[in-house]
Amino acid sequence: MKDKCGIVGIHSKSKKDVSSLLYYGLYALQHRGQESAGITTFNGIEMKSHIGTGLITDAFKDFDFNFLDGNRGIGHVRYSTTGDSKLENSQPFLTKLNDEYIAIAHNGDIINSASLREELIKEGHEFISDTDSEVLFYLIKKEYEKTNDFILTIEKVIEKIIGSYSIVILINNELYAIRDPAGMKPLAIASNGDQYMIASETVAFDVIGAEYIRDIGAGEIVYFKDNEIKFHKIKFADSVKNAHCVFEYVYFARPDSIIDGRDVYQVRLNIGKQLFKEYKIDADIVIPVPDSSIPAAIGYSRASGIPNVEGLIKNRYVGRTFIMPSQEERTMSVKLKMNPVKSELKGKRIILIDDSIVRGTTSQALIKILKEAGVKEIHMLIGCPPIIAPCYYGISMASKKELVAANNTLPQIKEKLGVETLGYLSIESLVEAVGIPFEEMCLACMNEDYPFLIDS
Numbered sequence: 001m002k003d004k005c006g007i008v009g010i011h012s013k014s015k016k017d018v019s020s021l022l023y024y025g026l027y028a029l030q031h032r033g034q035e036s037a038g039i040t041t042f043n044g045i046e047m048k049s050h051i052g053t054g055l056i057t058d059a060f061k062d063f064d065f066n067f068l069d070g071n072r073g074i075g076h077v078r079y080s081t082t083g084d085s086k087l088e089n090s091q092p093f094l095t096k097l098n099d100e101y102i103a104i105a106h107n108g109d110i111i112n113s114a115s116l117r118e119e120l121i122k123e124g125h126e127f128i129s130d131t132d133s134e135v136l137f138y139l140i141k142k143e144y145e146k147t148n149d150f151i152l153t154i155e156k157v158i159e160k161i162i163g164s165y166s167i168v169i170l171i172n173n174e175l176y177a178i179r180d181p182a183g184m185k186p187l188a189i190a191s192n193g194d195q196y197m198i199a200s201e202t203v204a205f206d207v208i209g210a211e212y213i214r215d216i217g218a219g220e221i222v223y224f225k226d227n228e229i230k231f232h233k234i235k236f237a238d239s240v241k242n243a244h245c246v247f248e249y250v251y252f253a254r255p256d257s258i259i260d261g262r263d264v265y266q267v268r269l270n271i272g273k274q275l276f277k278e279y280k281i282d283a284d285i286v287i288p289v290p291d292s293s294i295p296a297a298i299g300y301s302r303a304s305g306i307p308n309v310e311g312l313i314k315n316r317y318v319g320r321t322f323i324m325p326s327q328e329e330r331t332m333s334v335k336l337k338m339n340p341v342k343s344e345l346k347g348k349r350i351i352l353i354d355d356s357i358v359r360g361t362t363s364q365a366l367i368k369i370l371k372e373a374g375v376k377e378i379h380m381l382i383g384c385p386p387i388i389a390p391c392y393y394g395i396s397m398a399s400k401k402e403l404v405a406a407n408n409t410l411p412q413i414k415e416k417l418g419v420e421t422l423g424y425l426s427i428e429s430l431v432e433a434v435g436i437p438f439e440e441m442c443l444a445c446m447n448e449d450y451p452f453l454i455d456s
């Protein structure tokens with residue numbers, strides 16, 4: 001599973017250049033996208049941008065940050081679900097809006113972007129990329145020409161788009177940050193003296209020493225105009241139910257982030273404790289599938305008193321692996337990423353904690369590796385309910401026919417995996433672990449209750 005992107009924005013009154021701070025902020029968000037990275041800044045006269053493919057270190061290799069001058073800017077790391085990973089699709093998307101520069105970076109998926117794009121093309125707009133950002137740009141252009149007021153423009157554009165999104169926009173020296181009316185994608189704000197930072201996750205603030213203020217509310221616009229911070233609530237947002245993506249807590253976000261006021265690490269510890277409430281297993285050790293399941297395994301271990309052991313070591317230098325067709329090759333790809341600590345595993349009854357199962361192929365490969373390492377019994381516990389439906393809100397998951405839990409019963413999955421126990425956390429326990437009311441979360445990939453219309 002992959003999230004779509006990470007975004008940052010900085011507005012500074014006094015600091016001359018912010019590009020290196022944006023770079024470090026993006027570095028902290030690298031887990032949200034590894035296909036390309038980009039930064040755009042405004043220096044009072046012109047807007048400048050640099051984008052490149054790959055990890056942020058590749059995209060900015062030997063880059064002279066003096067080029068990106070200016071005390072306000074935005075940045076983006078990308079994983080593509082709409083448009084392929086070519087350089088033209090990298091963000092920020094920079095162009096001119098009449099006489100003003102405009103740069104847009106966004107995280108999420110605009111579900112109706114195909115029909116909006118078609119309409120815009122019919123009206124004569126010529127697209128240079130396949131991205132939602134360019135669709136946003138033309139929608140903004142159309143409205144801005146009518147209203148000449150940027151807040152009104154955003155209100156109008158948001159009425160037209162359906163989906164999950166967090167967006168940062170730089171229009172000359174004004175910076176705008178927008179969170180979708182359901183608050184699906186995270187977005188928060190921090191300050192450091194007279195400098196404000198916006199980011200997808202709070203880990204970006206920690207790296208530059210900015211202090212987290214709060215999450216940007218669902219349907220809220222935070223903007224900087226005439227050097228002042230301002231807030232605006234989108235008019236119709238109150239009528240939209242919150243639908244925070246639960247997977248941010250389960251898997252996507254870094255555990256050291258705070259999302260919607262919840263400490264992600266604590267949520268994952270809670271997931272482990274909830275797993276113990278539901279599955280009391282007699283075993284010798286608990287082992288996490290690193291990295292995202294480490295806190296849940298600690299949680300289970302603390303609750304049960306069974307020692308938590310590093311039974312699998314992750315090779316952190318393995319980047320994206322290409323699609324491998326056969327199960328044998330997939331096993332090899334998993335072996336590249338995870339190696340068992342045989343001395344800790346041989347002859348043991350293990351509780352294996354993982355965050356989720358999508359296709360089941362990685363779990364199968366992992367179980368094979370653990371068996372080869374000599375484990376006696378495998379009791380596999382999953383920190384979320386079965387994934388039975390695809391995500392249409394910006395998470396690249398799999399189609400329904402590829403999802404193992406959508407096409408198999410629990411005993412069938414258990415048999416495919418070849419484990420002694422297979423237990424998924426219930427929806428109720430997951431909701432309790434997160435601490436956000438059930439009706440304010442999106443759990444659609446687990447219960448098919450999509451918070452808003454999908455046009456798939």
Ligand code: SF4
Nearest residue numbers: 245246391442444445
């Ligand atoms: S469908 Fe699943 S992954 Fe997608 S937004 Fe909802 S909870 Fe998150």
